[in-house]
Amino acid sequence: MKTTRQITILGSTGSIGESTLDVIARHPDRFQAFALTANNNVEKMLAQCQRFQPRFAVMLNMDSAAQLADAIKTAGIKTEVLAGIESLEKVASLPEVDAVMAAIVGAAGIRPTFAAARTGKLVLLANKETLVMAGRIFMDLVKQHNATLLPIDSEHNAIYQSLPHHFNGNLTASGISRILLTASGGPFRRAPLDSLASVTPEQACAHPNWDMGQKISVDSATMMNKGLEVIEAHWLFEAPSEKIQVVIHPQSVIHSMVAYVDGSVIAQLGNPDMRTPIAHAMGYPDRIESGVSALDMFKVAHLDFEEPDFKKFPCLGLAYQALAAGGNMPAVLNAANEIAVESFLKRRMPFTAIPLMIEHAMKTVRQEEMTTLDDVLRTDAQARNAAQNWLANLQ
Numbered sequence: 001m002k003t004t005r006q007i008t009i010l011g012s013t014g015s016i017g018e019s020t021l022d023v024i025a026r027h028p029d030r031f032q033a034f035a036l037t038a039n040n041n042v043e044k045m046l047a048q049c050q051r052f053q054p055r056f057a058v059m060l061n062m063d064s065a066a067q068l069a070d071a072i073k074t075a076g077i078k079t080e081v082l083a084g085i086e087s088l089e090k091v092a093s094l095p096e097v098d099a100v101m102a103a104i105v106g107a108a109g110i111r112p113t114f115a116a117a118r119t120g121k122l123v124l125l126a127n128k129e130t131l132v133m134a135g136r137i138f139m140d141l142v143k144q145h146n147a148t149l150l151p152i153d154s155e156h157n158a159i160y161q162s163l164p165h166h167f168n169g170n171l172t173a174s175g176i177s178r179i180l181l182t183a184s185g186g187p188f189r190r191a192p193l194d195s196l197a198s199v200t201p202e203q204a205c206a207h208p209n210w211d212m213g214q215k216i217s218v219d220s221a222t223m224m225n226k227g228l229e230v231i232e233a234h235w236l237f238e239a240p241s242e243k244i245q246v247v248i249h250p251q252s253v254i255h256s257m258v259a260y261v262d263g264s265v266i267a268q269l270g271n272p273d274m275r276t277p278i279a280h281a282m283g284y285p286d287r288i289e290s291g292v293s294a295l296d297m298f299k300v301a302h303l304d305f306e307e308p309d310f311k312k313f314p315c316l317g318l319a320y321q322a323l324a325a326g327g328n329m330p331a332v333l334n335a336a337n338e339i340a341v342e343s344f345l346k347r348r349m350p351f352t353a354i355p356l357m358i359e360h361a362m363k364t365v366r367q368e369e370m371t372t373l374d375d376v377l378r379t380d381a382q383a384r385n386a387a388q389n390w391l392a393n394l395q
């Protein structure tokens, strides 16, 4: 019987990817990096291949793949280098693979994540955008192909840990009254509303508690991250939106909670370090060391809670709106948000234009049902167009 889990990491050069490799390095007896993938960071990928000796390394970008192949040959490593989106799908679905860490950022992650589900893998899902864009279709695929889905997002991992052992997808039957989704509030929690128009990408990316990729950092600053997570929780736990309550908790020590009808509230606590949810999901059902230091309650001392400010953070309301509308609207929200974040990071529009652009896309793209991945990708393209047109008119 095979004892080592063969893991493919989609997005190994990113923040989640690197934390995953850190956990793998602590447990060489349990895990083997089977395939590593990245967009175009050749230098980092080469270093990862030298250290972890994966069977495959995939670069989305063709030129980067050619450069990597040369460097790997020179270094005398046996890793085979592949390129392009089909190769990402391939290394997510080869029969040798046991688990796939889906840690590509944004809609770019959807095709390989689908490939992993379609081949019945253990899917470790960091790429929340897949669920936001294609919730029902993806969850159906997971069921149909007997894949196992474990959440990496710290809040959803915390909820998963706080659910009853044999949770069958029915909140009411399990005596659950609410899911309390915690949020740090991001870098602008205390900033006055009228200061937001002039904040810079550097300020938006300076998260008080978590060290993350740029896109999710901006999402945290607008609180769209929490909006995407409401939608993510809806699909993962079959929770109607009125049962998902966002709770601002600035210390990021409680990663989320589940409230029961008898008045009990079960929470998962820990230092804000993604290696905890990563190790939880990778080792599941075993508990394994993650390298995260023990939580010192005396240092934490205070746990604070506030209600979210929907006026200051309209993205949160837009996400609830998209979830209520259903159909393709969450995919529209997600795509327009990606264009908005990118445009803000490139200093082509102010921070406060982000929700305006998304709202425009949600009004412009026609609402419809989606049944296939192609429907999702078509909606994604339409919403990106609508967002780009809005920006062109603004300038």
Ligand code: NAD
Pocket: 010, 011, 012, 013, 014, 015, 016, 017, 037, 038, 039, 040, 041, 060, 102, 103, 104, 105, 106, 108, 109, 126, 127, 128, 129, 152, 153, 154, 210, 211, 212, 213, 214, 215, 216, 274
């Ligand atoms: P990141 O920007 O640090 O890394 C992204 C990775 O994806 C990189 O390896 C990059 O090479 C790859 N990538 C980017 N564009 C690609 C493309 N078009 N095709 C193929 N690969 C591509 O991002 P991150 O912060 O690690 O976030 C990854 C995912 O995990 C996101 O969906 C994010 O929402 C989610 N997540 C992250 C954190 C966190 O703490 N960083 C927490 C919860 C959830």
Ligand code: MG
Pocket: 153, 154, 155, 229
């Ligand atoms: Mg999160």
